[in-house]
Amino acid sequence: MTKGSRAPVPRLEHHTLERIETVWFGIAVAMAVLLFASVLASFVSGTYPALKGEGGHHITGVENGRLDPRNLAATPFAKPGLRENPDGSLEAFVVARAFAFEPAVLRVPAGRPITFHVTSADVLHGYQVEGTNINATAMPGQVASFTTTFRQPGELDTICNEYCGVGHHNMITRVIVEAPQQATTQP
Numbered sequence: 001m002t003k004g005s006r007a008p009v010p011r012l013e014h015h016t017l018e019r020i021e022t023v024w025f026g027i028a029v030a031m032a033v034l035l036f037a038s039v040l041a042s043f044v045s046g047t048y049p050a051l052k053g054e055g056g057h058h059i060t061g062v063e064n065g066r067l068d069p070r071n072l073a074a075t076p077f078a079k080p081g082l083r084e085n086p087d088g089s090l091e092a093f094v095v096a097r098a099f100a101f102e103p104a105v106l107r108v109p110a111g112r113p114i115t116f117h118v119t120s121a122d123v124l125h126g127y128q129v130e131g132t133n134i135n136a137t138a139m140p141g142q143v144a145s146f147t148t149t150f151r152q153p154g155e156l157d158t159i160c161n162e163y164c165g166v167g168h169h170n171m172i173t174r175v176i177v178e179a180p181q182q183a184t185t186q187p
């Protein structure tokens with residue numbers, strides 16, 4: 001060794017994979033396997049997000065949560081809005097289209113469960129009711145169904161949260177929650 005030269009760096013004991021790397025690698029593989037398995041399981045169990053709509057099966061013109069978006073006239077979506085069934089249950093039919101919602105304003109009673117059915121007449125839209133956990137995707141050909149109960153009377157802004165074109169920002173509507181006795185329903 002000549003004067004001034006550096007001492008050789010001692011070679012560290014270095015395995016191909018350190019133990020901590022092996023652990024992380026194992027965790028990553030386990031997560032990948034879990035994700036893959038859960039995707040498979042969702043298809044087997046039918047819980048994949050196809051917006052099947054638990055209430056969709058009984059609606060005229062709706063088969064398995066699906067309908068013909070060019071023929072909404074054959075379904076209750078022809079007359080969007082709130083309707084009361086003979087058994088007293090309430091259903092709200094909402095159609096999103098570029099660039100508006102139908103009905104323009106949805107009036108619902110407070111304190112009663114309401115099953116919503118949301119679809120689109122053209123392209124992908126969203127139906128998000130401000131201040132609630134209502135956030136449905138309105139897809140042409142599919143019905144998104146969910147049941148909710150509004151506790152308090154009030155006015156809730158409702159927006160489209162899926163960009164759908166030049167008029168997207170105009171897709172604002174309103175849900176008016178009324179004290180129960182005021183609400184009007186369509187026959």
Ligand SMILES: [Cu+2]
Nearest residue numbers: 125160164171
């Ligand atoms: Cu939209």
